[in-house]
Amino acid sequence: MELSPQTEKPLSFNLVLYTTYLLPVICFLIFGKRQFKTSIVLLLVYSIVFYLLLTFFEDLRDWINQFESLKGLYSNFYTFLEYNFFTSFIFINIASKKVRTAIIYLSIAFVVFQATYFLTSKFKSLDSVGIGVETILLFGYVIYFFYEQFKKPTNITIYNHACFWVCVGILIYLGGSFFFYIMADHMTKSEIAQYWNLTYIGEIIKNILFSYSIFLYARQNNQNGLNKKILPNLDMV
Amino acid sequence: MFLLQATNSSTTVIFIGTIGMLVLTIGLVVFIVMHQRKVQRFQQKLQKMEIEQQKMMLNASIKMQEEERQRLAADLHDDAGPLLATARLYLNENLVNQDKVNQLQSIFQARQIIDDTIQLIRNISHDLMPPTLKNFGLESAINDLFQKISGSGTVNASQRFHDYKDRLKPEKELLVFRIVQELINNILKHSNSSFIHLTQNVHSDKFYLRIHHDGRGIVQSDFEKLNKSNIGLGLKNIGSRIRLLQGEILFEKDISQTYYKVTIEVPKDDPYSS
Numbered sequence: 001m002e003l004s005p006q007t008e009k010p011l012s013f014n015l016v017l018y019t020t021y022l023l024p025v026i027c028f029l030i031f032g033k034r035q036f037k038t039s040i041v042l043l044l045v046y047s048i049v050f051y052l053l054l055t056f057f058e059d060l061r062d063w064i065n066q067f068e069s070l071k072g073l074y075s076n077f078y079t080f081l082e083y084n085f086f087t088s089f090i091f092i093n094i095a096s097k098k099v100r101t102a103i104i105y106l107s108i109a110f111v112v113f114q115a116t117y118f119l120t121s122k123f124k125s126l127d128s129v130g131i132g133v134e135t136i137l138l139f140g141y142v143i144y145f146f147y148e149q150f151k152k153p154t155n156i157t158i159y160n161h162a163c164f165w166v167c168v169g170i171l172i173y174l175g176g177s178f179f180f181y182i183m184a185d186h187m188t189k190s191e192i193a194q195y196w197n198l199t200y201i202g203e204i205i206k207n208i209l210f211s212y213s214i215f216l217y218a219r220q221n222n223q224n225g226l227n228k229k230i231l232p233n234l235d236m237v
Numbered sequence: 238m239f240l241l242q243a244t245n246s247s248t249t250v251i252f253i254g255t256i257g258m259l260v261l262t263i264g265l266v267v268f269i270v271m272h273q274r275k276v277q278r279f280q281q282k283l284q285k286m287e288i289e290q291q292k293m294m295l296n297a298s299i300k301m302q303e304e305e306r307q308r309l310a311a312d313l314h315d316d317a318g319p320l321l322a323t324a325r326l327y328l329n330e331n332l333v334n335q336d337k338v339n340q341l342q343s344i345f346q347a348r349q350i351i352d353d354t355i356q357l358i359r360n361i362s363h364d365l366m367p368p369t370l371k372n373f374g375l376e377s378a379i380n381d382l383f384q385k386i387s388g389s390g391t392v393n394a395s396q397r398f399h400d401y402k403d404r405l406k407p408e409k410e411l412l413v414f415r416i417v418q419e420l421i422n423n424i425l426k427h428s429n430s431s432f433i434h435l436t437q438n439v440h441s442d443k444f445y446l447r448i449h450h451d452g453r454g455i456v457q458s459d460f461e462k463l464n465k466s467n468i469g470l471g472l473k474n475i476g477s478r479i480r481l482l483q484g485e486i487l488f489e490k491d492i493s494q495t496y497y498k499v500t501i502e503v504p505k506d507d508p509y510s511s
Binding site: 157158159175186191198234235 | 248250253257259270277436437440446447
């Protein structure tokens, strides 16, 4: 969720949007086999931390944007964090060592590219190029992840796999805003403000899909095999 | 509404591009779902194959039983039969007409043959059901088995039972022992290992056995593959015994990549008694 200074959202929209941010954690608390009291405490802690972080980052953005030379730092840093978060998730779910190594190299290249681009080019309204590269790279990783799942001889269908819905969420979220972010530098501020809210639709869908994947994950975790069980001491010593 | 407002080229690009991306994503998801349906059809086919495989296993077990009976019949017919016939020859009707020295010699010979026959029948019986297992339990039977293996001098076999105060039911012990026997046979035959170590423990109503060896081994995917193929009768028997015990088996390589491990989990309570 990139925080946009240009957008004015109606309260009802904000309510829906922020509720979907809480959905994954609600799913995690409901299906994660916890006591009701602990769940409520965790939900409160998450909500407070989330609100504080949101406020902090909004203030941080406004503060950074005061300095002409630092304009774009917030946007770039946001893209960097988002890329790393999604990539780490896909990285741990990909089995191929070669592809994992390739992801590491590509990520290093991406960070170097982002830093170079930030230092050498003039920032307008968004780090469009960085977001574009991020989207293309993540699309590649997700498609490879799907391909790897196809090849696996398993009884579980891919849509019963928690990671599948996270990946679909990533695709919709990035795909839905890709062209808007790419074109943002060629648009007027009023145009950006007009279309910015469209990006939240992808975001809401992403949050719902992430919640569903957490639900699936919690459900699957209750059906463990021998290799996931706690075993007694069976070592040789 | 937004499309109507798309007056300039950049907004047109955004709309067409976004719709294109969403179509691409939805297309991808639809393709995956279609593919999964294909996979499901394949799974159904696989299930049929599994039923076929179970039939095959049943046939294999019947065949094994028949072979065992034939072996028993052959042992009794070819070994015990001639021995008893020879003993009968020594103890024929003419024995009373012979002189005392010859009589004693014949009786002595007949007695020796009868002793041999008793030993032979005892061996056959031990093959069918190890007496140590019946009388002293799984720990002693495995200990005996491992001592015999170590006695050969080529493989160092050792075992450690951490907690076996409460013995499994005799029928369960026999099944577990047969599984261990089959695994050890496979290790000796195929793995070329220099040591075998067995560890036992219990944890929350489950009985665990783990066999380590340093030779060539198999992992779970190999076991499942072999179980579905026409070869590997021994592994199929292990699989069917595990199913009978309502347990689980896991073939894996140690984290150190030095050893292979086979872990068996068996419920301590009789699953049929509840």
